[in-house]
Amino acid sequence: MNLPVPLGYLPHMDLGSMAGHEMRRCGMPALAVLTGTAVALGVVLVVLPSSWAGWLVASALPLAFGMAAAMVAGGEDALELHLTLPTPYPRTLRRRLAVLVGVAAVVLAAVVGVLSASGRVHDPVQVLVDAGSVAILLLGTAVYAAVGSGSPGAPSAVVLTAWLAKLLVLDGALRGSGTAAVVAAGAGLALLLVAGRRLEDSEHLMRAAVA
Amino acid sequence: MAGMTALAGTVVHEARMAQRGRVLWLAMVPAVLLSFVLGLGSPVVGGLTDPVARIGAWAMLLTTFCAPALAVALADRFSRLLHSRRPGLAELLESTPGSGTLRMIGTLAGPLAVGLSPVAVVLAAVCVAAAVTGGAAGPVLGAGLVALGTIVVPGALVATTIAALLTLLVPVAAARVVVVALWFWSTHLNTELLAVPTLARTLFSPLGGYPAAAWLHASPSWASGSPPGILSPPPTTPAALLSVALVLGAAAAFVATARAVAGLRA
Numbered sequence: 001m002n003l004p005v006p007l008g009y010l011p012h013m014d015l016g017s018m019a020g021h022e023m024r025r026c027g028m029p030a031l032a033v034l035t036g037t038a039v040a041l042g043v044v045l046v047v048l049p050s051s052w053a054g055w056l057v058a059s060a061l062p063l064a065f066g067m068a069a070a071m072v073a074g075g076e077d078a079l080e081l082h083l084t085l086p087t088p089y090p091r092t093l094r095r096r097l098a099v100l101v102g103v104a105a106v107v108l109a110a111v112v113g114v115l116s117a118s119g120r121v122h123d124p125v126q127v128l129v130d131a132g133s134v135a136i137l138l139l140g141t142a143v144y145a146a147v148g149s150g151s152p153g154a155p156s157a158v159v160l161t162a163w164l165a166k167l168l169v170l171d172g173a174l175r176g177s178g179t180a181a182v183v184a185a186g187a188g189l190a191l192l193l194v195a196g197r198r199l200e201d202s203e204h205l206m207r208a209a210v211a
Numbered sequence: 212m213a214g215m216t217a218l219a220g221t222v223v224h225e226a227r228m229a230q231r232g233r234v235l236w237l238a239m240v241p242a243v244l245l246s247f248v249l250g251l252g253s254p255v256v257g258g259l260t261d262p263v264a265r266i267g268a269w270a271m272l273l274t275t276f277c278a279p280a281l282a283v284a285l286a287d288r289f290s291r292l293l294h295s296r297r298p299g300l301a302e303l304l305e306s307t308p309g310s311g312t313l314r315m316i317g318t319l320a321g322p323l324a325v326g327l328s329p330v331a332v333v334l335a336a337v338c339v340a341a342a343v344t345g346g347a348a349g350p351v352l353g354a355g356l357v358a359l360g361t362i363v364v365p366g367a368l369v370a371t372t373i374a375a376l377l378t379l380l381v382p383v384a385a386a387r388v389v390v391v392a393l394w395f396w397s398t399h400l401n402t403e404l405l406a407v408p409t410l411a412r413t414l415f416s417p418l419g420g421y422p423a424a425a426w427l428h429a430s431p432s433w434a435s436g437s438p439p440g441i442l443s444p445p446p447t448t449p450a451a452l453l454s455v456a457l458v459l460g461a462a463a464a465f466v467a468t469a470r471a472v473a474g475l476r477a
Contacts, residue, residue: 157238
């Protein structure tokens, strides 16, 4: 399974078995968090006024996604083993995060679609842009913090703080414009870039894992 | 006596382990910085002229953002204790004088004390600033200690214990999301914001509105809603004492429940 072929898999593994394998390695709880949050949002939104619906979806779903990303990025127990495998650990992590991002995109599209069809969200594109920008910020934060800590606890807390900072500082400073979404997404991508470089440094990964 | 020694030993050991690692610092420093930035920019906190009221407002602000961060960072403490996969560790722990309950308390209390230290530093800095800008040193120091003991510590305790309990019942990532939702529901989602049942502005709220209003000159609106009800009486000293006792009692109940759940799983 860990051969130096283009995708790092044995050639006879098809896409379905590969995805199933990555979902198991990614951790079903991490994927279930997103679905669970979506269901909880559905229940909550039945009793809440519709003016809250867009904001709640654009805030709560990215937070659940960020927490799940922190768990995936920081929850690897056998890092030393990974560093001995032919498939580089950064590639393994990218594949796991890709599964999570895919599930998150489907869940977000489904929730916004249902809310839009039922008339509770009037501007679904805006909700998707807002949620997407926060999700990118929290994904970058989670991976960056996980590379530095080697455990899922600290990245999860940093994700929470970044989420609060986006809602209370960034949105407050850049109220009523799309700039906040651009800044959040830009910051997230920059963090992902820096984290990606640090991930290539296996010595740094080992230091973080034992700290 | 042996139990107390074992508890103190566990707490000190866990605190040293947490202090040496970078997990708690990485989790807490951003949360404290965010609170600091919000406090400096907020007229509700920085605009107060009464030094004691300013300390109370800072304590509630720090608790609002640092308690959930601490709870999220320490959420897996109980589940790690139960599901440790290091060979021989469970047997080694069983051979120590401490019981399972003491180990659970120690494994949470030690890191909690370390995690609250940056919060205490900021609160101390606020007290110094309040004393320098016109407050008498005695009342300001007293207000700082009251704020730490009745607002910051109980809030952090209840948040971390419920997070640690939840991780024994649901997956850790889910527990972290749930505890954030529970925290803001029970501290800030009041009925003026949204007409839903909430613990905010009641005796059960872990924000510390009652001690802040009763002892630290905070506005009564931080404690009880209007009109006052059975669960949200006016913020008098007995009501504040009852509120602190209820929050600490809730934390103790969460630890006891976690111990019972761990016992059932063992």
